[in-house]
Amino acid sequence: MRLPRRADGRPLIKVCCVRDEEDADRALAGGADLLGLVGRMPSGPGPIDDVTIARVARHVADRAIAILLTSERTPDAIAAHVDRTGVRAVQIVDTPSPDALVALRAMLPSLVLVPVIHVQDARDVDVARALDETGAADAILLDSGRPSAAIPELGGTGRVHDWSLSAAIVRACRAPVLLAGGLRPDNVGDALAQVRPAGFDVCSGLRTTDGALVPERLARFAAAIV
Numbered sequence: 095m096r097l098p099r100r101a102d103g104r105p106l107i108k109v110c111c112v113r114d115e116e117d118a119d120r121a122l123a124g125g126a127d128l129l130g131l132v133g134r135m136p137s138g139p140g141p142i143d144d145v146t147i148a149r150v151a152r153h154v155a156d157r158a159i160a161i162l163l164t165s166e167r168t169p170d171a172i173a174a175h176v177d178r179t180g181v182r183a184v185q186i187v188d189t190p191s192p193d194a195l196v197a198l199r200a201m202l203p204s205l206v207l208v209p210v211i212h213v214q215d216a217r218d219v220d221v222a223r224a225l226d227e228t229g230a231a232d233a234i235l236l237d238s239g240r241p242s243a244a245i246p247e248l249g250g251t252g253r254v255h256d257w258s259l260s261a262a263i264v265r266a267c268r269a270p271v272l273l274a275g276g277l278r279p280d281n282v283g284d285a286l287a288q289v290r291p292a293g294f295d296v297c298s299g300l301r302t303t304d305g306a307l308v309p310e311r312l313a314r315f316a317a318a319i320v
């Protein structure tokens with residue numbers, strides 16, 4: 095397991111859709127443990143270019159884990175995206191097959207690997223179990239996208255999914271599970287009580303419509319999961 099655990103036992107906070115160095119510093123000052131840098135996507139408000147991702151990852155250095163969000167699907171293309179941006183962690187937003195995850199792990203043994211499942215129905219518990227059983231995932235992230243929509247949605251939707259399914263996935267998996275999708279300061283306490291994930295991932299619930307991080311929202315978010 096290459097993700098940190100907090101000494102105080104509190105769930106991890108991943109602040110996503112980080113835009114630049116200043117935004118990263120604001121998130122870290124507000125208690126973020128992980129930072130999400132969104133690469134090219136078919137839709138959504140968060141993407142930044144690979145040059146900026148590499149710059150922000152260098153700026154963050156060892157202060158936190160900067161996670162590249164990639165929509166690439168094959169192990170070779172994912173590895174190339176990681177290489178271009180120089181990150182130590184990748185979130186694969188288009189759910190990889192167990193075989194693809196194992197292949198990527200073999201190619202990059204020390205990379206932090208976080209496959210995403212967009213929770214839609216009870217079959218996703220089996221999808222999570224199959225990824226978990228590979229032993230190749232450092233965490234599994236549960237989100238609310240619609241990968242098969244005409245224009246695929248792979249995250250950053252601001253929508254909550256069925257948390258009873260997420261709770262079943264947490265119970266079924268050995269890997270830590272991160273919960274995402276429509277989390278806000280006013281609902282994350284309920285999410286903690288119902289799902290008991292190892293951490294939370296949040297973008298739109300902490301940002302203005304222009305994408306700026308609101309420190310006061312991050313403070314309330316963190317206080318709600320103590």
Ligand SMILES: O=C(O)c1ccccc1NCC(=O)[C@H](O)[C@H](O)COP(=O)(O)O
Nearest residue numbers: 138139140248249250252275276297298
């Ligand atoms: O933000 C985007 O544009 C985006 C597009 C495609 C995949 C992921 C994307 N962002 C990731 C995130 O914002 C979070 O990891 C997660 O999806 C939660 O987002 P939100 O529901 O807005 O809190």
